[in-house]
Amino acid sequence: MRGMYIHIPFCHQICHYCDFNKVFFKNQPVDAYIESIGQELAVMRQEGTSFERLETVFLGGGTPTSLSEQQLDRLLAIIHDYVDVSSLTEFSTEANPDELTYGKLKVLKNGGVDRLSIGVQSFDTELLKKIGRTHNADDPVRVITDARKVGFENMSIDLIYGLPGQTIAQWQDTLNQALALDLPHYSGYSLIVEPKTVFYNLMNKGRLPLPGEDIEAEMFAMLMEHMDQHGRKRYEISNFAVPGYESIHNLIYWENATYAGIGAGAHGYLNGERYSNIGPIAKYMEKTTAGERPIQQRHLVTETEAMEEEMFLGLRTAKGVSFSSFEKKFGQSLETVYGETIEQLVQDGLVERSDDRVKLTRIGVFRGNEVFQQFLA
Structure with a gap:
């Protein structure tokens, strides 16, 4: 096993495009859920899973930074109980700009996290409102300034193009502001309207004015051109980095390698088997409290499937x-x-x-x- 993904399914606001396993933070058993992460890890260890030689740990969501400083500190302490964080090549967390306070940055840094993946999506305040984001265009600058003061160097921001009503000029401005931050890594994704999202419902009602394929293709071309001009090399279809700052955890996925998926709704790939955990938080916690693996589905990958995955995942990367x-x-x-x-x-x-x-x-x-x-x- 090369990596570990830990899912934190809590959000203070649900984005209109998100189809990941998530719930509103309010009135949720957040503290108990954090303890259940440790319980799942304990069960896996008892079953013989070793976490001693991991390359990466990745906290995703939902929104890991929706947790308070104390909750983040407890989560990191649990991870330290099972993983030698000092031997990791990369320890990442996703983050929202308006939730990543100076105090949380210090907790993360002290807990061994060395890479931030910040969900910026756009630098246009009106577009941010339209897609359900709660931060404004100034928050990323503040967060990145604070993160550098705390000692973070390895940082990335996510951007989305092809948003409802988004123009070429707006995308150009977002790229300019993003690159002005001089970060070592950027991700740029085209909007995909997924079922069970606000955008999906709006699209079915004819109320989602998407830019169209030609404009989306032009935006993608702009993304690649601007990143290349600023020395951020495309190493995967949607990801660009200064050489040496590629996301190691994501490369594990694209290299079709093994990783553990921990938490409600998390997916993993171990011992030739792809599995997914139970999504509903209460049912997930019921299993971990009983000392059982909270697995909902298992699929033993056939050799044909493994070869197919090798091709379509590997071809996503620039090296092929x-x-x-x-x-x-x-x-x-x-x-x-x-x-x-x-x-x-x-x-x-x-x-x-x-x-x-x-x-x-x-x-x-x-x-x-x-x-x-x-x-x-």
Whole structure:
């Protein structure tokens, strides 16, 4: 196992585009839930799972920074009970700009967290209101200034394009303000309208004025161009970094490697099995309190599925998929399994072969989903 993901499902405000497992913070058993994280880790250890050689821990949500200083401190103490944090290569947390106080920054830093992934999404105040965010355009600057004072260097911000009513000019301004912060890492995602979200309901009622595919493609091109001009290299379709500051935890996902998923609704991949935890908090806690794994679903990944995942996850990265690594991992050559598919995609100009690797072309990056689909049975 290379990584650990810990899910904190609490939010003070539900964003209109979010479909992750989350609940409003108020009147929730937050303290008891934090203790249940430790109970789940204890059960896994009793079953023989070792957390001794982890590379990364990632706190996600929901919103980890919705917790108070005392709650964050307790959560980090529990993690220290099971993980040698000092040996980690990366310890990350997601954060909201308006919740990340100076005090919380100090708690996180003292607890071993060394990377912040801040959900900025836009620097346009009106757009932020439209998508259900509670921070304003000035909060990220304050947070990043405070974080640097506390000692954080490895920081990233998330941005979203293709938002309802968003113009090219607004996206240009957001990119300019984001890059002015001079951070080592940026993520830029196109809006995906997911079921069971506010935006999904609005779209079904014809009340979600999305920019359209052509404008969205132009925004993506702007994102890549601006990041490259500022020395942030694209290492995955939506992620850009100064070399050496790539997100190690996310690379674990894209390299199809193993990780533990801890918390209500969390997903994990261990011992050839993908699993998901129970989502409802009360039911999750009922299982952990009883000393049981709170697993809702298990799926033993077949070799065919593992090879498919190797391709569509690996092709998301700029370096692509290695022919030699694929053969070492599966005992079959990439040519034997996917040779015809790769050749057709090369002819279509969507992938290219370079030395030991196959990777997306620039056109292929724009049409990634179309490429990935070719590797699914």
